[in-house]
Amino acid sequence: MTTFAPRRIDLRGRRLDARVLRGVLPRADVDVSATLTTVAPICEDVRARGVDALREYTARFDGVDLDDVRVPREARRRALADLDQQVRAALEESIARARRVHTAQLPTELQTEAAAGGRVGQRWVPVGRVGLYVPGGRAVYPSSVIMNVVPAQIAGVASIAVTSPAQKDFGGLPHPTILAACELLGVEEVLAVGGAQAVAMFAYGVLGRDADGAEETVVDPVDVITGPGNVFVAAAKRYVQGTVGIDSEAGPTEIAVLADDGADPDHVAADLISQAEHDPLAAAVLVTDSSALADAVDARLEVRVPAAKHADRIAEALRGRQSAVVLVDDVEAGVQVVDAYAAEHLEIQTRDAAAVAARIRNAGAVFVGAHSPVSLGDYCAGSNHVLPTGGTAAHSGGLGVHAFLRGIQVIDYDETALREVADHVVALAESEDLPAHGQAVVARFPGADA
């Protein structure tokens, strides 16, 4: 008999320390590490050969003969004019909520008097140019245009470029709804490149030839690359990090659900399927202290998956080594497990869900209670759906305005304030055997005792 249920991991009665959990929990991160060997030559080739390399990879991976990587304004205007009105209304609502939430994230400028006359400030300055990746392989993601562009605009980034894979079925342009979303948001530079080659294009910039054969800049390099994508995109972001800043490794989608016997198995199954739908590498993990709930969810997967539109992809994700149903002794143990797993999305479907959610330390985003499914956050909650995957939520957060800002400290001491602290600077400089550091202060007060 074909089963559509994820494998079971039984942690009941087991000691749950970090090492044990690391060994037994499902994890897809190794795919990103392994994929570095695939994407490194692609990135280096784009760096060396520019547009010619972009054309070759687009033909190979997307089946499109690219004419120009730049999408003309007219195509974006037409896409918006032709957009279904219901989809337009949904995009507009999503934009409005995202703007509200992301505006509230803007940090305040600080000015502190560390001592009388000694001021230290903190200014938040947007990066100059960003490259935003919008996926478009198995599915297309106009919602990811919003999730990338809104925080970049609110942060005040002056130069914003969006890229998304060229689509065979749409004349080699990105999907029209993606173009329409760019136009709605007033994005002026849109490119038709996907995968690792798009990430390299942004990291290094690309040159091409104009109609007369003269060398021209086709895409300028950016300071920061953000956005979600498949394992090739996530690996390429890891590869170019350092040359540019990145947001997080927002790779193949993950959902973890922490549920007790009060959860509705229909909801839990629907939510696991909703995210397994993204990619055969997507991870769907249920953590529960109720074997009755685990069985009930499995039974619903058996019924629903074969009938679903992308049943093959969903079944592959649910049965993959990255998915599982994890049985634990109680909700307390479940909190330890989901914290060690550090999921991109974590739903809490337990009694007193808000209190349980408040104790979670590692997750890209937490969805609290019966009425906050992950797909609400994917589209219309106002929160950002570009979130860290593969366990990186233990050290990275989701996309927001901060990804596009740098805090610059501004130190402004007057003479009296510097004189007052001079002895301490000299003492510390000498303790580090860096006496010239102390001298740089003493030199300002000739005649004073050093």
Ligand SMILES: NC(=O)c1ccc[n+]([C@@H]2O[C@H](COP(=O)([O-])OP(=O)(O)OC[C@H]3O[C@@H](n4cnc5c(N)ncnc54)[C@H](O)[C@@H]3O)[C@@H](O)[C@H]2O)c1
């Ligand atoms: N974590 C997040 O925040 C988040 C948000 C939305 C979507 N996602 C994920 O984004 C992904 C979207 O993936 P997708 O594939 O639909 O679109 P995508 O745009 O990420 O990838 C398509 C590109 O992959 C490249 N590619 C395909 N096969 C390749 C190969 N064998 N070698 C090298 N490159 C290859 C091609 O260049 C193609 O253009 C899914 O995994 C989804 O789960 C994650």
Ligand SMILES: N[C@H](CO)Cc1c[nH]c[nH+]1
């Ligand atoms: N669940 C994805 C984040 O991993 C975001 C998304 C966009 N569209 C549908 N879902």
Ligand SMILES: [Zn+2]
């Ligand atoms: Zn989703």
